[in-house]
Amino acid sequence: xxxxxxxxxxxxxxxxxxxxxxxxxxxxxxxxxxxxxxxxxxxxxxxxxxxxxxxxxxxxxxxxxxxxxxxxxxxxxxxxxxxxxxxxxxxxxxxxxxxxxxxxxxxxxxxxxxxxxxxxxxxxxxxxxxxxxxxxxxxxxxxxxxxxxxxxxxxxxxxxxxxxxxxxxxxxxxxxxxxxxxxxxxxxxxxxxxxxxxxxxxxxxxxxxxxxxxxxxxxxxxxxxxxxxxxxxxxxxxxxxxxxxxxxxxxxxxxxxxxxxxxxxxxxxxxxxxxxxxxxxxxxxxxxxxxxxxxxxxxxxxxxxxxxxxxxxxxxxxxxxxxxxxxxxxxxxxxxxxxxxxxxxxxxxxxxxxxxxxxxxxxxxxxxxxxxxxxxxxxxxxxxxxxxxxxxxxxxxxxxxxxxxxxxxxxxxxxxxxxxxxxxxxxxxxxxxxxxxxxxxxxxxxxxxxxxxxxxxxxxxxxxxxxxxxxxxxxxxxxxxxxxxxxxxxxxxxxxxxxxxxxxxxxxxxxxxxxxxxxxxxxxxxxxxxxxxxxxxxxxxxxxxxxxxxxxxxxxxxxxxxxxxxxxxxxxxxx
Amino acid sequence: xxxxxxxxxxxxxxxxxxxxxxxxxxxxxxxxxxxxxxxxxxxxxxxxxxxxxxxxxxxxxxxxxxxxxxxxxxxxxxxxxxxxxxxxxxxxxxxxxxxxxxxxxxxxxxxxxxxxxxxxxxxxxxxxxxxxxxxxxxxxxxxxxxxxxxxxxxxxxxxxxxxxxxxxxxxxxxxxxxxxxxxxxxxxxxxxxxxxxxxxxxxxxxxxxxxxxxxxxxxxxxxxxxxxxxxxxxxxxxxxxxxxxxxxxxxxxxxxxxxxxxxxxxxxxxxxxxxxxxxxxxxxxxxxxxxxxxxxxxxxxxxxxxxxxxxxxxxxxxxxxxxxxxxxxxxxxxxxxxxxxxxxxxxxxxx
Ligand code: HEM
Numbered sequence: 001x002x003x004x005x006x007x008x009x010x011x012x013x014x015x016x017x018x019x020x021x022x023x024x025x026x027x028x029x030x031x032x033x034x035x036x037x038x039x040x041x042x043x044x045x046x047x048x049x050x051x052x053x054x055x056x057x058x059x060x061x062x063x064x065x066x067x068x069x070x071x072x073x074x075x076x077x078x079x080x081x082x083x084x085x086x087x088x089x090x091x092x093x094x095x096x097x098x099x100x101x102x103x104x105x106x107x108x109x110x111x112x113x114x115x116x117x118x119x120x121x122x123x124x125x126x127x128x129x130x131x132x133x134x135x136x137x138x139x140x141x142x143x144x145x146x147x148x149x150x151x152x153x154x155x156x157x158x159x160x161x162x163x164x165x166x167x168x169x170x171x172x173x174x175x176x177x178x179x180x181x182x183x184x185x186x187x188x189x190x191x192x193x194x195x196x197x198x199x200x201x202x203x204x205x206x207x208x209x210x211x212x213x214x215x216x217x218x219x220x221x222x223x224x225x226x227x228x229x230x231x232x233x234x235x236x237x238x239x240x241x242x243x244x245x246x247x248x249x250x251x252x253x254x255x256x257x258x259x260x261x262x263x264x265x266x267x268x269x270x271x272x273x274x275x276x277x278x279x280x281x282x283x284x285x286x287x288x289x290x291x292x293x294x295x296x297x298x299x300x301x302x303x304x305x306x307x308x309x310x311x312x313x314x315x316x317x318x319x320x321x322x323x324x325x326x327x328x329x330x331x332x333x334x335x336x337x338x339x340x341x342x343x344x345x346x347x348x349x350x351x352x353x354x355x356x357x358x359x360x361x362x363x364x365x366x367x368x369x370x371x372x373x374x375x376x377x378x379x380x381x382x383x384x385x386x387x388x389x390x391x392x393x394x395x396x397x398x399x400x401x402x403x404x405x406x407x408x409x410x411x412x413x414x415x416x417x418x419x420x421x422x423x424x425x426x427x428x429x430x431x432x433x434x435x436x437x438x439x440x441x442x443x444x445x446x447x448x449x450x451x452x453x454x455x456x457x458x459x460x461x462x463x464x465x466x467x468x469x470x471x472x473x474x475x476x477x478x479x480x481x482x483x484x485x486x487x488x489x490x491x492x493x494x495x496x497x498x499x500x501x502x503x504x505x506x507x508x509x510x511x512x513x514x515x516x517x518x519x520x521x522x523x524x525x526x527x528x529x530x531x532x533x534x535x536x537x538x539x540x541x542x543x544x545x546x547x548x549x550x551x552x553x554x555x556x557x558x559x560x561x562x563x564x565x566x567x568x569x570x571x572x573x574x575x
Numbered sequence: 576x577x578x579x580x581x582x583x584x585x586x587x588x589x590x591x592x593x594x595x596x597x598x599x600x601x602x603x604x605x606x607x608x609x610x611x612x613x614x615x616x617x618x619x620x621x622x623x624x625x626x627x628x629x630x631x632x633x634x635x636x637x638x639x640x641x642x643x644x645x646x647x648x649x650x651x652x653x654x655x656x657x658x659x660x661x662x663x664x665x666x667x668x669x670x671x672x673x674x675x676x677x678x679x680x681x682x683x684x685x686x687x688x689x690x691x692x693x694x695x696x697x698x699x700x701x702x703x704x705x706x707x708x709x710x711x712x713x714x715x716x717x718x719x720x721x722x723x724x725x726x727x728x729x730x731x732x733x734x735x736x737x738x739x740x741x742x743x744x745x746x747x748x749x750x751x752x753x754x755x756x757x758x759x760x761x762x763x764x765x766x767x768x769x770x771x772x773x774x775x776x777x778x779x780x781x782x783x784x785x786x787x788x789x790x791x792x793x794x795x796x797x798x799x800x801x802x803x804x805x806x807x808x809x810x811x812x813x814x815x816x817x818x819x820x821x822x823x824x825x826x827x828x829x830x831x832x833x834x835x836x837x838x839x840x841x842x843x844x845x846x847x848x849x850x851x852x853x854x855x856x857x858x859x860x861x862x863x864x865x866x867x868x869x870x871x872x873x874x875x876x877x878x879x880x881x882x883x884x885x886x887x888x889x890x891x892x893x894x895x896x897x898x899x900x901x902x903x904x905x906x907x908x909x910x911x912x913x914x915x916x917x918x919x920x921x922x923x924x925x926x
Contacts, residue, residue, distance in 0.1 A: 062883055069873040072864065077866070112864045310770040310772075477851075480844065481841055488840065488841060489837075
């Protein structure tokens with residue numbers, strides 16, 4: 001930008017003339033109190049007023065914002081109950097038996113659901129509201145304000161220049177007025193000056209941003225009460241109907257009517273995964289597809305859909321996302337008494353391996369209850385060092401199961417709830433261990449019966465969410481970005497032009513400029529360019545003061561040197 | 576689609592070439608900074624005018640530029656020195672001519688490195704048929720590219736060549752870490768990463784990260800220059816003096832830093848929002864306080880704090896600068912510590 005060497009003066013002490021400066025203890029350039037005014041706490045009322053002022057000052061809002069950031073740090077470092085892997089909390093308890101209960105007590109394993117996080121959030125919201133809403137009112141008024149009257153001494157403004165013209169003062173000012181309006185200034189023609197201002201959108205943008213932030217904070221908090229989410233595991237050929245009891249896990253917001261969930265349903269026809277088969281990143285997933293047939297309600301015609309990652313099924317404000325996937329081996333078990341049990345049981349993926357683990361429980365087997373723990377190996381092989389069966393690829397290229405069969409008491413009658421994915425072997429005796437391929441049957445020792453590995457299916461898990469606040473939050477965040485762009489990209493600037501006759505009867509045109517929060521710089525250039533074109537519109541006569549001063553042959557830019565010698569304080573901007 | 580191994584290999588060769596060119600560029604920037612005559616080069620009459628008489632008592636005319644020979648009353652302490660009086664006095668004519676040449680050579684090498692860098696990213700992307708910012712190696716390549724691009728853009732438009740020596744050092748370092756530590760062979764992306772919202776999110780985050788880096792460098796330079804200026808007025812000795820001598824004054828640097836941050840903050844905001852939209856598509860939750868999200872949020876707040884500090888009386892200058900550096904610290908933490916040590920959704924525990 002400083003292609004144009006800058007000769008525009010900048011004055012340090014503009015506070016005398018600008019209405020734009022930040023005066024401590026007064027509304028700042030945002031029109032916001034930076035500090036609460038000091039009030040004597042003599043009565044309850046004045047205390048409340050003091051508290052309110054303190055809470056709604058910009059400083060407090062910023063401190064609360066920082067507190068919110070600080071408060072979220074432990075949530076990112078310690079395991080969280082609501083996080084991606086809640087089991088890590090249990091692990092933490094095992095690893096740090098003394099520390100964990102203390103941390104738990106102050107809510108550090110559930111930071112984002114803790115009381116103190118909510119308290120900061122709420123205070124921030126109130127503070128922001130108290131800060132922004134009054135400002136919006138002021139801004140609405142300010143938006144219609146005309147540019148302020150010209151200061152007495154235009155030459156003392158941060159940016160100033162002057163020249164003589166042959167035009168009459170009135171004619172010159174008319175031209176200036178027309179010129180500035182054409183440049184999209186809000187310009188007023190006063191009797192002896194033109195007052196102009198531009199960049200009102202800056203404040204509008206700033207306000208839009210903060211208001212939108214308020215909406216986001218509010219929207220996130222309020223709409224949570226009307227949201228629900230849940231997850232469900234569905235085997236191939238099985239169906240899911242959207243009722244609370246169909247879910248494996250269901251977390252409703254406070255105001256959700258559990259009886260009135262949208263009545264859609266779907267059947268998982270087929271789950272398909274493909275994987276890298278090259279040497280590079282071998283075994284990494286390429287695609288996952290869950291092919292479903294679904295209906296928005298029982299009476300609607302059935303439709304086909306392919307639920308993929310990043311490609312949820314959406315209906316009635318509810319989205320169905322593909323979560324995990326795995327295999328469900330199919331066992332046919334015959335007990336000693338001759339009963340047949342047909343079980344297709346989902347096995348869960350084991351982290352860091354291509355194995356799937358699960359259990360089968362047969363409490364009704366006679367004479368003893370039967371239990372099976374096992375691994376499903378989609379591509380079975382033998383570990384060259386340990387000689388143990390392992391799985392070397394996630395696709396079912398060479399499927400097998402490794403099972404241990406137990407008989408005895410499954411412990412289901414103790415009243416302690418048990419995971420369906422774990423077998424309590426304390427009251428069981430191991431009958432046998434076997435590696436089986438689809439179609440294999442083993443006979444259990446002691447005449448306890450037989451186990452057949454009949455085959456397998458795949459399963460997929462789905463996360464189902466409903467959040468009516470999303471559109472609100474989305475619109476608000478878009479407004480935030482727009483507001484930011486205007487607020488950081490637009491500069492608010494004022495220009496005053498005065499034309500008067502000097503003692504010799506010539507018309508002196510004086511121009512002064514001022515910009516608010518010109519932290520980003522660049523007004524010097526704009527002012528210089530503006531003046532270059534303004535001098536075309538209001539041409540200088542031969543006796544131009546600036547021309548005389550710079551008779552040494554300096555270039556045209558020297559025209560912008562002010563006529564009044566001034567102290568130069570701020571080192572100039574370079575950009 | 577299979578990986579094009581030839582292209583992937585070409586990409587690796589290109590990045591080594593780029594690092595080499597950047598290194599030479601860095602050395603030239605260093606020489607330029609150490610020996611160049613900056614007052615005449617930077618063509619900043621107003622500043623020279625305001626400052627040189629005050630601090631050096633030497634006529635601004637010593638810089639050889641005719642359009643700045645206006646003598647002004649002494650400037651107050653706020654202006655930092657740009658060049659030491661003794662050196663600008665001693666600087667010989669041919670010395671400065673060579674120095675000017677070195678500065679141009681530095682830019683040329685940086686440009687060459689930039690072209691190779693661009694080629695490396697392009698071929699990497701073509702070899703895997705996707706946007707090449709899917710892992711930390713690729714992301715580091717992309718963000719350093721964004722930083723160098725930002726630097727080249729502002730140094731042509733705003734004559735900010737002085738940033739070169741201080742920016743290119745971390746860029747070369749980061750690229751070194753990328754090829755030596757973070758490198759992974761070219762591979763397609765896992766399904767969850769195949770989304771255009773993710774592409775938008777990561778692109779915006781990359782650009783933002785790169786520009787934040789340039790902003791952090793400018794902020795660091797500001798702190799050094801500001802300290803030096805303060806030391807000059809109080810007469811106290813100060814460290815890093817020789818560094819401060821090759822920098823422009825504190826005010827300039829502060830302004831540059833602010834502009835960079837003001838430019839990039841909306842981009843960062845957008846990046847976080849795009850990430851949230853992506854998360855919404857992928858998991859059905861736009862915000863889950865996943866560690867990476869949490870730190871993106873913290874970064875956002877800290878930089879928002881910086882922007883406010885910059886507009887608040889009593890916080891401008893050094894205090895605001897520390898806030899900006901804290902912001903960059905949170906980005907680095909997110910990239911290195913969270914990515915590598917803290918698992919979350921971003922690390923694909925589930926699928
Ligand atoms: C410091 C801020 C952030 C940076 C630098 C960042 C950068 C990245 C990068 C480089 C990736 C590519 C994969 C990787 O290396 O992990 C990525 C992926 C992703 N980002 Fe962000 N991101 C940030 C914040 C966010 C936020 C706020 C969200 C919003 C929810 C988000 C959501 C995601 C998701 C879901 C992925 C894909 C999973 C993955 O990374 O493996 N990110 N991000």
